[in-house]
Amino acid sequence: MDWNRLAEAALAGDAISPEEARAVLAAPEDELLPLLAAAARVRRAHFGTTVKLNFLLNVKSGLCPEDCHYCSQSAVSTAGIARHPILPLPDILAAADRAVRVKAARFCVVASGRGPSDREVDALAESVRAVRAAHPDLEVCACLGLLKDHQAERLREAGVFAYNHNLNTSERFYAEICGTHTFQDRVATIERAKAVGLSPCAGALFGMGE
Known part of the structure; x- marks a missing residue:
């Protein structure tokens, strides 16, 4: 070629x-x-030669019931990772301050787990509002797993701009990398994010045997 x-x-x-x-x-x-x-x-x-810098913060680590075979935070992983619940607002705001100092355009809060509880969404919504108040020009992205309709709306209302949720692989191969949720579960979350006006950020992982 x-x-x-x-x-x-x-x-x-x-x-x-x-x-x-x-x-x-x-x-x-x-x-x-x-x-x-x-x-x-x-x-x-x-x-040109410019890049857009995204700053990711792991707001919840480990403690995940899913069996995604590729993930160090899954229930089946033996990786020695940190494990903690949702970080408090001051920690998240301090990380957003660092994101601005290094000239990041987007600040992404990432949480392990199948999907957030309503209490976790409420806590993160409060943190996102604080970040947006302190840094109005900083885009906020969330990556929290499978969402319910009202949770997606809550995040958008708080000021989340984009929702990251990878499809990871093809529908045909999905059962080979995860047995606790389906390809369609992930598609449904992307559709929920789009429906409330969140910008979808979705991709794939390659080299897992597909």
């Missing part, structure tokens, strides 16, 4: 074909550097 030709097409505003997209995904190892160089041309044309 001529990666530079694909880059030229992208720079001209032309869409690549499904076959070309599959070729990108199937690129052999010895073509990865030329592929990355071609992709960098497109990135530089649209974004």
